[in-house]
Amino acid sequence: MLASLLKSRLATLLLLAIIIAIIPYVAPSAFYLRVAAVVWVFALAALGLTILMGYAGQVSLGHAGFLGIGGYAVAIGPTHLGLNPILSLFLGAALAGLLAYVVGRPILRLKGYYLAIATLGFGVILALVFHSESQWTGGPDGMQVARATVFGVRISGASTWYWVTAGALLIGAWLALNIEASPTGRALRALHDSEVAAAGTGIDVASKKLAAFVIGAIYAAFAGGLLAAMNGLITPDAASFMHSIELVAMVIIGGLGSVLGAVVGAAFLVVLPQALTMLQEYEQAVLGLLIMVFMIFLPAGIVPTLRKWLLERLS
Template sequence: MLGRLLRARYATLFLLAAIMIAVPYLAPSAFYLRVAAVVWVFALAALGLTILMGYAGQVSLGHAGFLGLGGYAVAIGPARFGLDPVLCLFLGAALAGALAFLVGRPILRLKGYYLAIATLGFGVILALVFHSESDWTGGPDGMAVARVTVFGTRLAGAATWYWVTAGALLIGAFLALNIEASPTGRALKALHDSEVAAAGAGIDVGRKKLAAFVIGAIYAAFAGGLLAAMNGLITPDAASFMHSIELVAMVIIGGLGSVLGAVVGAAFLVVLPQALTVLQEYEQAVLGLLIMVFMIFLPAGIVPTLRKWLLERLS
């Protein structure tokens, strides 16, 4: 069993790395590398939700609030306190984790719809703070983000940010896969199936749910910091309710509980709207229709369904 888990883990990482290496050779221009970098960033944020929703079975409709928090940390730190943007990237993730720990303790006592509404309210509060505290955040127009310099080299250009975000996603995927295979990951999956049964087996349900919430927040904040640094700008829209819904949709469409599914779901919702721009005013309608079709015919998600289909053909 352990050997099978290790093989599956390394196969996922190898496949993801192979795709990352192949994309620059297939991309006809820097624009496509830019889109791919955005996919990697949102896939990283979706990985956090995979741990929270796919492993622990807890719903969050305010996850984009942590995405915005990480982005504003990278913007406010250098602008207001003269801190290094790279340091602020990690400080933003730590701040998001601390905030998730504080609010998660009361919120995660709720279940089902009540938990979803509570996390939604939390995300709305963060978005309103980013929107109204103009002295700190620049208000509705947002604020510029200082350019990132690493070892004297300024990170600029689509190709550079492509590899930075790809590396961050690969590390995030490696950590998520290790969490899945760890005792904590097995405990999270146990409470996903039944919190009562997990508690009966001696698992501290409240502690494990809180750990998943904190880890998911750290992933989202780090992704938000990368997005802000790459764009050179952060606005309250990063923490909007629609972005939270998009993150949830990425996890569900790709495959709930699948690391590779989070990447596929992110690619689906980032790349497809770009391809549908030729339809102009019908773009959103066609996108919604395609999402409905995928959910009807692939209810388990793209990656689990394809994996099952391949296994059936090979057996």
């Protein structure tokens, strides 16, 4: 009974909802709520990579580019086009999905290292555009983001953004879990194991890979829009190569293909640097060492390893 519960979609959502509900009662100040909100945002972006990398087995080293598209859409929409920030958020996600569709058709024909380099190049191009098109993006300094309002009520404060980002994460997790259990999800798992075998069973490999790429882009853009709206500022750094690497690291550390793993990985790479600030110049070295240790002793990721351990104890 407990073993089947550990594998169920409902249990995953329930556990995530319980964690979200408990944190405001144990957080000592608004600062911790803000850090948690940042975790939820990056976890949402990591969920998109979970679908692309964990389900479909496709590598992307330029995923932060879509994060930047969402962030700049929320900034450019109200500033230059007079659009509502909430509408700009959804338009940014739609634009990212459209761009992923156009770009994904040629580059997803590549495999392995070639695909990784192609996505890296795409991300670098987007970062350069955000950096150089100063009349639209504000250049290297970025640009201010208009505060979002819903029915005339301004969305502000750490507590409010905590619940907004948490709600977005829960919806994103629910969608990801349903995709995993759907025929599309099973097809993605099949091509993750072997594209040749998947094609032999009648699966349209190219369209499934493209669908995963588009979905991942929409997740990232939505997360980027939320992050920009919450911070009130967006800079080209949001689309940097290092942010793309961080997103990949979140997915791998938490557990490739695990929805909870994306959340745990995001928490690991957002919270741990905050805890290591006391080490000053050694902060990055210690963080890198801890990541190495986790990868050596927990190669499957934190969540899958813990789930396997619990299942063995319950069997």
